[in-house]
Amino acid sequence: MKHQKNSTSASIQKAVIYCRVSDTKQVKNGSGLDSQEHRCREYALRKGYLVERVFPDDASGGGDFMARKGMVALLDYLDANPDEKYIVIFDDLKRYARDTLFHLKLRGEMYSRNAERECLNFEFQNSPEGEFMETIFAAHGQLERQQGARQTRQKMRARVDKGYYVFGEPPLGYEYKKMDDGGKMLTPSEPNASIVKEALEGIASGRFQTTNEVQRFFEAHPSTITRKNGNPRQWQSVYNVLRSPIYAGYFNVKKWDIFFKKGKHEPLISLETWKKVQAKLDGKVSMPARKDFTNDFPLRGCVECATCHSPMTAAWSKGRTKLYGYYFCQQKDCEDRKRNIRKEKIESEFEDLLQELQPAENLFQLALAMMEDRWEQVIKSVEVNAKETKRKIAGLENKTAKLVDLLTNTDSSSMIKIYEKQINALEQEKAILRENVTKSMEPKYSFSRTYRTTCEFLSSPWKLWESGNLEYQKLLLRLVFPKRIAYCPNEGYRTAQIAEPVRLFQLIKPQNGVMVGDTGIEPVTPTMSM
Secondary structure, rough: HHHHHHHHHOOOOEEEEEEOOOHHHHHHHHHHHHHHHHHHHHHHHHOOEEEEEEEEOOOOOOOOOOHOOHHHHHHHHHHHHHOOOEEEEEHHHHHOOOHHHHHHHHHHHHHHHOEEEEOOOOOOOOOOHHHHHHHHHHHHHHHHHHHHHHHHHHHHHHHHOOOOOOOOOOOOOEEEEEEEOEEEHHHHOOOOHHHHHHHHHHHOOOOOOOHHHHHHHHHOOHHHHHHOOOOOOOOOHHHHHHHHHHHOOEEEHHHHOEEEEOOOOOOOHHHHHHHHHHHHHHHHOOOOOOOOOOOOOOOOOOOEEEEOOEEEEEEEOOOOOEEEEEEEEEOOOOEOOOOOEEEEHHHHHHHHHHHHHOOOOHHHHHHHHHHHHHHHHHHHHHHHHHHHHHHHHHHHHHHHHHHHHHHHOHHHHHHHHHHHHHHHHHHHHHHHHHHHHHHHOOOOOOOOHHHHHHHHHHHHHHHHHHHHHHHHHHHHHHHHHOOOOOEEEEEEEEEOOHHHHHHHHHHHOOOOOOOOOOOOOOOOOOOOOO
């Protein structure tokens, strides 16, 4: 009986199933793999085959079957069982390969492994006529695939020409929403839209100095560090976010020679702000940001040794019962190297320095009145500037037209790149000018609302530091002190360079309770007689 059972088992034909969908959406939404497997199992049951394994693929991998994990696993399985003759079952000939060359190569791979193929909607025949018909069907599948790809490109190009961004995963801060015409349009997606907006405006204003700082800002908001599929976002994406004009309402399609196309989507920032971001990224940072800038030592990297002018570092030192914080210079050739300065001393003296920068109330109110007068003057000049801007746009249009003529009449690849770069620059300049013209003649907000944060800061920089908020403290150091502050262990802080807005209050600060008059502090220069 035992011998008879083995003989019966050995007579059963073994089979494996291959299923494929060309898009992961079909896996999530259409159950394509499940339905294919179900049909293939029913087929195997009718034929009396024993299905050992199922090999699924949820991406096309293009035409190359070796780029599909499921197909590679299937071939490896056949290699691991060289003494077995398997039937490879698949649902449709198009699921096998949609490229004629790869179809024929894959047929050879199956033959070399002594595997036979069976398809639910096509009968393979081991004859010249059968192989010819198989080749014809494979070529037809390739034709369908190429026609579909061409149609998709044509539709995408038509959408792009209308101003719609249609490429892959939406940029961070956006999502696709269906429109009435069946197409999709980028739409701001909260909370990421506000976070990206804050990051870009932060670079433009000087709040953030480097991509590392923006990265840490994003890391503080969990929604920005993972993609919708759950995979972590690569931090090259941070650089791409800061460089992409999509957030200013424009986009580029280099492969179609489309530069700075005005999009239909809602921008997160103005084009002017985006240009400031690009200028900041292309420039140099006066006070570099540190990765180890922490609440423990907020002045680390911002205070320098008065002897060698190298930035001081800081660290905790372990005592008998607690830790003690010190700032120190660690340059080898510096005579003040390793001369520890207590954290409490250097930070307390810095706070005294900040408190001296607070202007008198009457002086501050006078400055506010001057700023508001200037505000009104700028509003009145908007109309005059708009006319001049339109004239500039017309001049740029003429320059662009001439460059386009040169571009179409040259065969030199180097000159083509030069002309394209110049056209792109002109398109950006025109876009900025158009944006300025289309801005409302009336300001969006009142003077007090627009400059509320600035006024609060100028009235008392000390309050920003006293808040204890690390981000505010970093901002204050950049706004008040454009360069590092020199500190001498014996003498304390040396005279620091102060930013112009804050310095202005110091120059006209009351002397002995009396405002400095028109003559200023310097002696009056005698008038020259004619």
